[in-house]
Amino acid sequence: MKWLQVERSTSLSGNVKIPGSKNSSLALLAASCLSDEPVRLAGIPEIADFGVICKIAEEMDIRMLRESSGDVFIDPSHVRQASIDPLKASMFRTAYYFVGALLAKCGKVTLGYPGGDDFVSRPIDQHIKALKAMGADFHFHQDYYEVAVKELRGADIYFDMITSGATINIMLAAVRAKGTTVLRNAAQDPEVVDTANLLNQMGAKISGAGTDTIRIEGVRHLRGCSYTVIPDRLIAGAFLIAAGVTGGTITVEDVIPEHLGACIAKLNEIGLQIELSANNQSITAFSTGKLKATRVRTAMYPGFATDLQQPLTALLTQAPGKSIISDRVYPKRFNHVLQLRRMGADIDLRSGTAFIKGGVPLHGNLVHATDIRAGICLLLAGLAAEGVTKITGVQHIERGYENIVATFRSLGAKIEIIDSNEGNMEMLHASSVTPS
Numbered sequence: 001m002k003w004l005q006v007e008r009s010t011s012l013s014g015n016v017k018i019p020g021s022k023n024s025s026l027a028l029l030a031a032s033c034l035s036d037e038p039v040r041l042a043g044i045p046e047i048a049d050f051g052v053i054c055k056i057a058e059e060m061d062i063r064m065l066r067e068s069s070g071d072v073f074i075d076p077s078h079v080r081q082a083s084i085d086p087l088k089a090s091m092f093r094t095a096y097y098f099v100g101a102l103l104a105k106c107g108k109v110t111l112g113y114p115g116g117d118d119f120v121s122r123p124i125d126q127h128i129k130a131l132k133a134m135g136a137d138f139h140f141h142q143d144y145y146e147v148a149v150k151e152l153r154g155a156d157i158y159f160d161m162i163t164s165g166a167t168i169n170i171m172l173a174a175v176r177a178k179g180t181t182v183l184r185n186a187a188q189d190p191e192v193v194d195t196a197n198l199l200n201q202m203g204a205k206i207s208g209a210g211t212d213t214i215r216i217e218g219v220r221h222l223r224g225c226s227y228t229v230i231p232d233r234l235i236a237g238a239f240l241i242a243a244g245v246t247g248g249t250i251t252v253e254d255v256i257p258e259h260l261g262a263c264i265a266k267l268n269e270i271g272l273q274i275e276l277s278a279n280n281q282s283i284t285a286f287s288t289g290k291l292k293a294t295r296v297r298t299a300m301y302p303g304f305a306t307d308l309q310q311p312l313t314a315l316l317t318q319a320p321g322k323s324i325i326s327d328r329v330y331p332k333r334f335n336h337v338l339q340l341r342r343m344g345a346d347i348d349l350r351s352g353t354a355f356i357k358g359g360v361p362l363h364g365n366l367v368h369a370t371d372i373r374a375g376i377c378l379l380l381a382g383l384a385a386e387g388v389t390k391i392t393g394v395q396h397i398e399r400g401y402e403n404i405v406a407t408f409r410s411l412g413a414k415i416e417i418i419d420s421n422e423g424n425m426e427m428l429h430a431s432s433v434t435p436s
């Protein structure tokens with residue numbers, strides 16, 4: 001049993017180098033499998049999902065390994081069949097990218113249902129609708145499903161809602177389909193653009209990525225290349241928010257500030273001072289000592305990211321006044337609020353909206369991280385709370401943040417990871433503050 005132990009820590013300060021984006025890496029690793037030749041990816045973070053993907057790749061005769069340089073080498077030239085162990089597929093969200101990447105090459109892909117963060121229902125109807133329009137057949141079984149096609153054909157697809165997962169998956173499928181595919185109401189996320197950039201470097205013909213209409217002309221062959229994943233905007237955002245929570249000064253390095261536009265604007269509104277470096281590759285957040293309540297509505301990019309809603313909630317518990325957060329992408333994504341209340345936060349939840357009475361002191365407690373971003377939210381709340389906060393569900397946090405403890409410690413945070421056996425677990429309960 002593992003937990004994070006966090007103590008109140010004020011004025012965190014220092015610089016953090018931001019690693020490659022988890023969400024982009026998941027797409028790029030699958031996209032590389034479209035190639036007929038080896039691909040080398042730089043900046044892929046060492047997170048749990050990567051380990052599972054390597055095992056899946058091995059079972060499909062795709063060589064995928066981390067070299068001593070840290071780069072990931074992928075040789076998909078021997079892949080013949082795409083049968084993905086249902087258990088492994090369900091250990092993370094995006095095993096479905098292997099459908100897009102391998103359907104044209106293999107004709108059939110079998111895999112388990114998507115896992116990943118389980119905060120709400122996360123349907124894949126848009127993936128299914130689009131692949132069916134391209135000629136694929138689906139067969140659903142108890143623990144797995146099969147997607148098969150004789151010949152994948154380009155199609156004109158309108159997404160009923162903006163979805164980054166389906167935009168990426170169908171873009172992958174369209175690259176080697178016969179003819180032209182047009183994706184309308186497409187997601188404009190940096191991860192979509194990153195995937196299109198890699199694919200174009202491999203010889204794909206994709207235009208319009210980053211706008212709401214993407215056009216893909218199918219090609220017969222794709223070549224190898226070397227490519228670097230974009231920095232993780234969600235990790236960068238969480239560290240900028242940490243400056244506000246602890247009244248400190250934090251610089252995030254190796255970032256693309258444009259990807260954090262909505263986050264920067266909100267932090268300014270809340271009272272942080274934000275400065276970009278002259279080379280536009282780092283951002284510094286300075287606490288001004290005063291926080292203001294605000295209203296936030298999450299939206300797909302370039303809106304305020306649903307994945308930054310949770311750390312921002314931790315910050316707004318510290319801002320005197322009434323803040324309101326609505327999650328328009330996942331209206332029920334508020335598991336972290338139940339845990340924050342155990343730490344004394346005054347938050348009311350009504351139909352997809354959190355009403356936060358900020359400025360109420362938090363106290364340490366035993367809390368549980370139900371997903372990646374709930375975890376970072378509780379960690380930040382723990383830095384602001386009096387006493388000791390113990391956070392279980394560390395495996396969720398480790399899905400998204402590499403070396404989280406070491407990085408926060410380097411900024412001055414009092415945080416440690418504790419790995420215990422069952423006996424000590426009793427101690428954990430006994431020493432925790434009584435739940436409110």
Ligand SMILES: CC(=O)N[C@H]1[C@@H](OP(=O)(O)OP(=O)(O)OC[C@H]2O[C@@H](n3ccc(=O)[nH]c3=O)[C@H](O)[C@@H]2O)O[C@H](CO)[C@@H](O)[C@@H]1O
Nearest residue numbers: 023093122123124125126127161162163164165166307329
């Ligand atoms: C690995 C990865 O990249 N995960 C991110 C990705 O998840 P993921 O790609 O799963 O999320 P989507 O962008 O697809 O979801 C956006 C919205 O569309 C809905 N939808 C999506 C597909 C579908 O077939 N039907 C449907 O109704 C979803 O329920 C949600 O309301 O984007 C989410 C929204 O920015 C982020 O929170 C996740 O961190």
Ligand SMILES: C=C(OP(=O)(O)O)C(=O)O
Nearest residue numbers: 093116117307372373400
């Ligand atoms: C929800 C997330 O991840 P996933 O889609 O991989 O579950 C996330 O990164 O916040």
